[in-house]
Amino acid sequence: MRRVFGALLLVPAVSLATWLLVAVLPVPVPEGARNTAQIREVERQYDDALGASSWDPSKPWRRLAAGENLSRGERQVRGWELLQKLAGSTKIGAAALMIVIPLAFAAAISLVSLRQRRLSIVGNAITTFAFATPIFIPAMLAAPWVVETGRVRETLAAAALMALVPGLGLGEQIAASLAREQGADYVRTARSKGVPPQRILVAHVLPNVWPDLLDGLRPTAAALLAGSFAVEHILGLPYFGRLYVQAVVDQDPALVVVCVTLFAALVALVGLAVEIVRPHLDPRARRVR
Amino acid sequence: MSRLSIAGRIAAVVLAALVISSAWAAHQADPFATTCPFPEDLSYDVSTCSVALAGLWISLVLGFASAALAVVFAATLAASVRIAAGWVDATVMRVVDGFFSLPDVLVILIAHLVVVSFVGEHAVAAHPMAVMIASLAIVSWTGPARVLRDRLETVEHKDFVAAAVALGATRSRIVLVHLRPFLTERAVVLFFQRVPAVILAESIVSYIGVGNPDLVSLGRYLAVHGRELAYATPLDHVVPAWLLLSVALLSVRVLATELGRGVGDVVEGNR
Numbered sequence: 001m002r003r004v005f006g007a008l009l010l011v012p013a014v015s016l017a018t019w020l021l022v023a024v025l026p027v028p029v030p031e032g033a034r035n036t037a038q039i040r041e042v043e044r045q046y047d048d049a050l051g052a053s054s055w056d057p058s059k060p061w062r063r064l065a066a067g068e069n070l071s072r073g074e075r076q077v078r079g080w081e082l083l084q085k086l087a088g089s090t091k092i093g094a095a096a097l098m099i100v101i102p103l104a105f106a107a108a109i110s111l112v113s114l115r116q117r118r119l120s121i122v123g124n125a126i127t128t129f130a131f132a133t134p135i136f137i138p139a140m141l142a143a144p145w146v147v148e149t150g151r152v153r154e155t156l157a158a159a160a161l162m163a164l165v166p167g168l169g170l171g172e173q174i175a176a177s178l179a180r181e182q183g184a185d186y187v188r189t190a191r192s193k194g195v196p197p198q199r200i201l202v203a204h205v206l207p208n209v210w211p212d213l214l215d216g217l218r219p220t221a222a223a224l225l226a227g228s229f230a231v232e233h234i235l236g237l238p239y240f241g242r243l244y245v246q247a248v249v250d251q252d253p254a255l256v257v258v259c260v261t262l263f264a265a266l267v268a269l270v271g272l273a274v275e276i277v278r279p280h281l282d283p284r285a286r287r288v289r
Numbered sequence: 290m291s292r293l294s295i296a297g298r299i300a301a302v303v304l305a306a307l308v309i310s311s312a313w314a315a316h317q318a319d320p321f322a323t324t325c326p327f328p329e330d331l332s333y334d335v336s337t338c339s340v341a342l343a344g345l346w347i348s349l350v351l352g353f354a355s356a357a358l359a360v361v362f363a364a365t366l367a368a369s370v371r372i373a374a375g376w377v378d379a380t381v382m383r384v385v386d387g388f389f390s391l392p393d394v395l396v397i398l399i400a401h402l403v404v405v406s407f408v409g410e411h412a413v414a415a416h417p418m419a420v421m422i423a424s425l426a427i428v429s430w431t432g433p434a435r436v437l438r439d440r441l442e443t444v445e446h447k448d449f450v451a452a453a454v455a456l457g458a459t460r461s462r463i464v465l466v467h468l469r470p471f472l473t474e475r476a477v478v479l480f481f482q483r484v485p486a487v488i489l490a491e492s493i494v495s496y497i498g499v500g501n502p503d504l505v506s507l508g509r510y511l512a513v514h515g516r517e518l519a520y521a522t523p524l525d526h527v528v529p530a531w532l533l534l535s536v537a538l539l540s541v542r543v544l545a546t547e548l549g550r551g552v553g554d555v556v557e558g559n560r
Contacts (some may be wrong), residue, residue: 010387011391013387014391015385017387018399021399021403022402025402025403025406025407026406026407030407092518112370128539128542129535131485131538131539131542132485132534132535132536132538132539133535133540134489134492134496134508134511134529134534135489135493136492136493136496136511136515137511137527137531140511140515140518140527141523141527142516143518144518153468183301218390222390222391222392222393223392224488225392225395226392226393226394226395226493227493229394229493229497230496230497232491233496233497233498234515244398245398245497245498245499248398248399248401248402248499249498249499251402251405251406256399260395260399263391263392263395264391267390267391267392268390271390273477
């Protein structure tokens with residue numbers, strides 16, 4: 001329960017910290033604003049967006065709830081548009097996470113199998129290249145083909161391309177525990193009783209590997225989030241990652257606070273889901289509780 | 290530290306060769322013009338090898354400088370909180386954990402916004418490298434701080450620390466004199482472990498267009514050529530740059546692993 005509270009506490013803490021950080025920043029004055037009146041107007045807009053002078057961290061959220069435009073510039077970013085963009089990014093992220101889990105298992109099983117056949121150099125080559133490959137490279141290479149297809153396939157392709165590198169990385173992490181479990185006494189006993197290898201893997205070994213997979217899911221979700229910024233940029237998907245990057249580039253204070261908090265909420269949600277699922281998959285976690 | 294294995298030596302040689310050739314490419318006018326096997330880079334009007342290696346030089350400088358800054362800060366913080374101990378240690382570490390749970394790229398963008406807001410657009414244009422190093426360092430200290438602080442807490446239970454306490458040594462003397470070797474050895478390993486992570490994070494940030502466009506790191510280089518892929522083949526520019534980045538990062542990773550093993554040997558064997 002302590003870990004669940006810790007995961008949930010992250011969201012208001014990040015929101016407040018981001019607001020404080022943005023509130024103490026000097027107001028960015030555009031190059032065009034030369035006289036005092038124009039500079040004062042920019043400062044007023046900035047303060048109005050953030051609630052800095054009244055020390056009101058809830059101001060961006062109240063504006064969001066009231067359906068006001070959160071952007072300082074000519075862009076219109078209201079609550080509904082924001083939710084639509086967030087839903088788009090979440091859809092891609094959730095699909096990517098669904099792809100990552102089977103991909104990680106497949107990669108781990110393949111790696112262990114290659115190592116058992118003394119072909120570990122092939123497995124090591126694949127995983128080391130996955131480690132040293134920026135997450136956007138698969139998307140960049142596939143983009144010319146993906147962009148020519150329709151919107152639905154673009155979203156699915158984004159999820160698959162985002163999942164590729166983190167999936168292989170997670171697979172490398174759980175390969176060690178898979179190899180350890182396959183050498184355990186209970187596996188040898190099951191083999192000697194004539195249990196088929198597939199059944200040993202699915203019924204005996206994988207349940208013991210789940211906890212290691214759960215440990216790796218939260219960092220993987222963070223990696224997918226980082227990947228979403230680049231993949232949405234490459235495939236031209238007008239979702240939340242692009243909105244956040246644009247908010248930072250345009251120095252939009254209210255949008256930055258809202259976007260960072262919602263991103264932290266997504267990471268916290270993944271952490272929360274992991275903590276809720278953990279006792280069901282790992283009896284040792286039940287005992288500790 | 291124990292001597293490097295063959296893999297470690299190969300990694301060190303490859304990394305040294307990449308550092309020297311990339312520094313040469315960055316400071317000379319197209320030194321690979323006649324020897325580069327890839328087509329000329331029309332975006333920069335120099336050979337692909339020269340511009341990719343120059344990009345690697347910038348990525349390496351950003352990675353090494355940011356990781357060094359971050360690890361020095363993390364070591365200082367870890368030592369400070371172990372000297373203070375108690376609620377100071379607990380509070381600071383909760384903040385560190387909060388920072389650590391956020392994705393690197395998310396925080397780099399905020400850090401960049403903060404640095405740009407304080408120093409101004411003109412300073413960013415004048416010193417793009419320094420601004421990016423500061424932004425990356427702000428993100429990279431949390432993981433090393435947590436590891437170093439936990440390392441100090443672990444070794445505080447050793448017999449020689451109990452002996453020092455019995456002889457009347459203060460907490461600051463124990464941490465700064467008796468435990469410093471444990472801190473510095475682990476910090477060197479963490480430094481090499483952070484370098485690839487920082488370079489990868491920087492490549493994403495540069496790819497999405499944050500920072501000064503004149504700072505052509507490998508991420509920025511890939512972004513420029515990624516847009517050409519609709520009518521150019523990836524083998525012309527993208528794959529060479531990707532391979533270059535991969536080889537550099539792998540060399541650093543192997544070195545980190547070897548040094549980590551060496552530190553383990555030293556700590557277990559001699560102390």
